[in-house]
Amino acid sequence: MKKDLECLHTELKEKARQFIKICKTIGIEVLIYNTCRTLLEQEALFLQGRADIETVNRARQKAGLPPISPKENVIVTYTKLSPHCFGLAFDFVPVKDGKPVWNDLVLWEKCGSVAEKLDLVWGGRWKNFKDYPHVELKDWKKFAKVV
Numbered sequence: 001m002k003k004d005l006e007c008l009h010t011e012l013k014e015k016a017r018q019f020i021k022i023c024k025t026i027g028i029e030v031l032i033y034n035t036c037r038t039l040l041e042q043e044a045l046f047l048q049g050r051a052d053i054e055t056v057n058r059a060r061q062k063a064g065l066p067p068i069s070p071k072e073n074v075i076v077t078y079t080k081l082s083p084h085c086f087g088l089a090f091d092f093v094p095v096k097d098g099k100p101v102w103n104d105l106v107l108w109e110k111c112g113s114v115a116e117k118l119d120l121v122w123g124g125r126w127k128n129f130k131d132y133p134h135v136e137l138k139d140w141k142k143f144a145k146v147v
């Protein structure tokens, strides 16, 4: 799993840079911790929280990911076909005093609004599966070479 912006689709790369920049101007440092994923990595993530820990870790090993603990075996994605597999999404977390802040809804909300101003889709708005770190290109399937 990558975290650099270089692998992102050209449509998203510049917006990701803008996102970091604008968040900074409103006083929020953000860390982008995941950009592109392979299909194998996405499959392994999809098993998380849906299969037993042995199955999950076998899939992770196949995808070249480190094993997780039983406690970490919780749902982290809603789909097997993610825009992350096409460089059309990134996951971020607000950072305070050098530490990621996972539980501050106000911070998420502010960053989410920045993403939306850039005409991106923020996962924090989703009804069924709130994915606060997730930002994707609007109509990403149009840009993905979906097989």
Ligand SMILES: [Zn+2]
Residues within 6 Å of the ligand: 084, 089, 090, 091, 133, 134, 135
């Ligand atoms: Zn995501």
